[in-house]
Amino acid sequence: xxxLDVLSIGESLGxxxxxxxxxxxxxxxxxxxxxxxxxxxxxxxxxxxxxxGWAGRVGADGLGELIVREIRAEGVEVHAALDETAATALMIxxxxxxxxxxxxxxxxxxxxxxxxxxxxxxxxxxxxxxxHVTGISAGLGRSATETILAAxxxxxxxxxxVSFDVxxxxxxxxxxxxxxxxxxxxAAGADIVFAGDDEARVMTGESDPDAQLAAIRALGADxxxxxLGADxxxxxxxxxxxxxxxxxxxxxxxxxxxxxxVAGWLTETxxxxxxxxxxDTAIACGAFACTAEGDWEAAPTxxxxxxxxxxxxxxxxx
Numbered sequence: 001x002x003x004l005d006v007l008s009i010g011e012s013l014g015x016x017x018x019x020x021x022x023x024x025x026x027x028x029x030x031x032x033x034x035x036x037x038x039x040x041x042x043x044x045x046x047x048x049x050x051x052x053g054w055a056g057r058v059g060a061d062g063l064g065e066l067i068v069r070e071i072r073a074e075g076v077e078v079h080a081a082l083d084e085t086a087a088t089a090l091m092i093x094x095x096x097x098x099x100x101x102x103x104x105x106x107x108x109x110x111x112x113x114x115x116x117x118x119x120x121x122x123x124x125x126x127x128x129x130x131x132h133v134t135g136i137s138a139g140l141g142r143s144a145t146e147t148i149l150a151a152x153x154x155x156x157x158x159x160x161x162v163s164f165d166v167x168x169x170x171x172x173x174x175x176x177x178x179x180x181x182x183x184x185x186x187a188a189g190a191d192i193v194f195a196g197d198d199e200a201r202v203m204t205g206e207s208d209p210d211a212q213l214a215a216i217r218a219l220g221a222d223x224x225x226x227x228l229g230a231d232x233x234x235x236x237x238x239x240x241x242x243x244x245x246x247x248x249x250x251x252x253x254x255x256x257x258x259x260x261x262v263a264g265w266l267t268e269t270x271x272x273x274x275x276x277x278x279x280d281t282a283i284a285c286g287a288f289a290c291t292a293e294g295d296w297e298a299a300p301t302x303x304x305x306x307x308x309x310x311x312x313x314x315x316x317x318x
Contacts, residue, residue, distance in 0.1 A: 004077065004124075038054060105171055192222065
């Protein structure tokens with residue numbers, strides 16, 4: 001029997017956010033946290049009651065210690081390789097105007113980009129129901145990409161379902177490498193692929209969501225999900241097609257909504273839920289994540305989802 005419902009593999013990095021809106025050059029107060037699409041998903045799965053794990057590489061420094069401690073505190077099983085010669089990566093999220101943000105990365109030669117196949121312990125992939133990876137690793141460089149591909153090979157050999165979220169970050173692809181080709185290579189080994197409609201366009205060249213679904217599945221995946229933000233989502237799994245509109249919420253911050261969506265979908269997949277239950281939970285998780293700031297902090301629990309979808313609920317808890 002699998003020990004983990006979902007194992008995610010990828011980089012987690014320190015996150016610095018100014019404590020007020022304004023140009024970074026003129027803001028002095030900063031808040032320190034961490035982020036990373038893969039660990040966001042694992043935290044989201046754990047919040048929903050699933051057994052989640054995360055594997056990655058961090059520097060032997062304070063940021064690395066913070067990341068490992070905080071992910072473990074969320075109930076996630078951590079497999080972190082410590083790099084003695086490279087620092088933990090960092091991103092700074094600037095908020096120059098209300099509703100706008102700009103992210104600067106310090107990650108191309110840091111510990112996470114040096115993730116290697118041997119950093120993933122024997123048995124941890126094989127003992128999971130689902131392996132989850134993202135296209136961010138491909139953007140970090142050859143070592144991280146080969147690690148993800150090796151993990152996918154291990155998962156397929158052990159009959160572990162492979163989940164791939166494109167998670168395109170244009171800032172990681174400014175060296176002339178072909179992001180679309182890298183994504184197609186990873187998608188070819190996946191069972192289910194998640195992508196925003198803009199990300200699917202990068203990978204497939206198609207702009208229509210149904211054409212994107214078809215193009216992704218033609219790569220070899222049995223399932224594909226196109227996340228449409230405020231317009232909901234559309235999916236095709238096997239011979240089933242389904243779509244849902246988004247839940248309407250007061251949006252505070254959309255960062256992390258896509259990861260929460262994926263966490264909801266994968267948690268329900270691991271427990272054998274129907275396609276309707278998967279997309280409904282995913283949509284609700286994505287909506288709830290928009291109601292507060294943070295990369296992972298607003299990932300919902302089951303109780304949060306119940307309150308979100310209960311129109312008669314009392315907004316004041318006593």
